[in-house]
Amino acid sequence: MNVLDINNVTKRFGNLVAVRDVSLSVAKGELCAIIGPNGAGKTTFFNLISGFFPPTSGSITFDGRNITRLSTHERVTRGMARTFQITEIFPELTVFENVRIAAEVAGGYRLRPWINRAEAAQVHARVEETLKLVSLETKTDRLVGELAHGDQRAAEIAMALALKPHLLLLDEPTAGMGDQETFQITQLIRRLHRDSNYTIVLIEHDMRVVFNLADRICVLDQGRMLAQGTPQEIAANETVQAAYLGNAA
């Protein structure tokens, strides 16, 4: 079964059509990368999936349910988590506290004015497990705002993972990173995909990362879906080469 089915979505901002009649299906356990030149509508497309704003037309189905009109937090509650191009974290809290908030919300405790020992221990275990997964277990007491860029990104991913998502949306996970950090984040995403079997959709500019990780690549150009296929197919696609990849392929 597909985790995500997007059918003919269009998003207009006044006269501008940012996303035009795009369809996309993501199967369980798949890693799908969205590429395209600047202004191709990638982030708008992501915002439509995560519920930042509703599409002008078209529908979005998640885990078999129509979520087109659901708010962001309702989508998150149903198992969709995302990170941002510019890392969105709680800078003045520690790594542990950042992830704990996510784990408590995922545990259904967000409205609770108390938490008992057993529940707190469960949350604690979940946080430690998640931090281990992203290799931040030695930095739990550091303030997130004081961490290196790559570690902040890892903390943001940890918060998303603590939600136990069925679908992970990563908006340019290696944006603004050096080679070393890019390598670490790529390794992390590979582990999440191969070992933990997460379903992932990501936007990425770094073609090494994309061709390294993706099961399938979708190319957006001027709001349209230009091509979809395996990395080999995309690399061989002449339309894509002409529009975007150029001499990079």
Place this chain on the structure above:
Amino acid sequence: MSAEQTRKLIALAAIWAALLFAPYWMVPLGGYTALATRVLVLGLAAMSLNFLLGFTGVLSFGHAAYFGLGAYGAGLALKFVAPSTPLALILGMLLGGLCGAILGTLIVRRRGVYFAMVTIAFGQVFYYIAFQWSSLTGGDDGLRGFSRQPLDFGAFKLDILSNANNFYYFVLFCFALAVGVMAFILRSPFGRTMIAIRENERRARFLGIPVERHIWIAFTLSCFFMGFAGALYALVNNFADPRGLHYSQSGDFVMMAVMGGMRSFWGPLLGAAVFVVLQDYLSSITVNWMSFVGLLFVLVVLFFPRGLLGFLQRSKA
């Protein structure tokens, strides 16, 4: 880690010791017990405002309305319902809290400056109601004709009307109760979602927190605490003043919170203490006492942006 915990524990013990013995150390220093009582009540109000401002990150500029509603609620209860101090406190708290809950549903749709403006507007509505509805509220003269009642414990009665120390300890008990509940909520999963919203609203939303609903709950809780503080204030003065609902009073509460340190739990109490003591001392010297408090406020904001308590904590660390 444990050294920090020990230091926090010592600071906490020092705060409670200072409050517990206030009538004994303030009088020799030239103060009087009723001044300590006022510090407690206005401190509780500033802490209630800061529950929203410092820990959820939204600025209400109309919180005096819920403070004033608490005061009128308590006064009207004593005057027309029954001569009972606990009942007055409960009804005052309910009046402030329920009005906050209802208006909060409209207010939480806005953010930033617009949030502050809407809170002022709704706050002024209550001010004008209290000002105009003379037959019930006493209008411009305020609500008079009630006084706090002795506490009846069955076996004995505690005189809190004429015995200033008894009344101080009664207020301290109420203060401890409210502050305890506040601290308890802030340490809970719900309290942590408030801090999440303060730190990064977008991240909070994308963790699955319905931000508006959580701000509404925080706003409502803060109004209940505010109403409780207002009810206590009516007992302090045996009088409810329409100016207690005015937005300039709201501004005073914001000043206390910011001056004391809005990121710290106890900061607003310190801010209120400085404000109330300066007001008491300076107003006996000059009618322009507010200029001096204002000057101090500007200096604190310029040089100690984390407030007086934030500055003390930093210099200790």
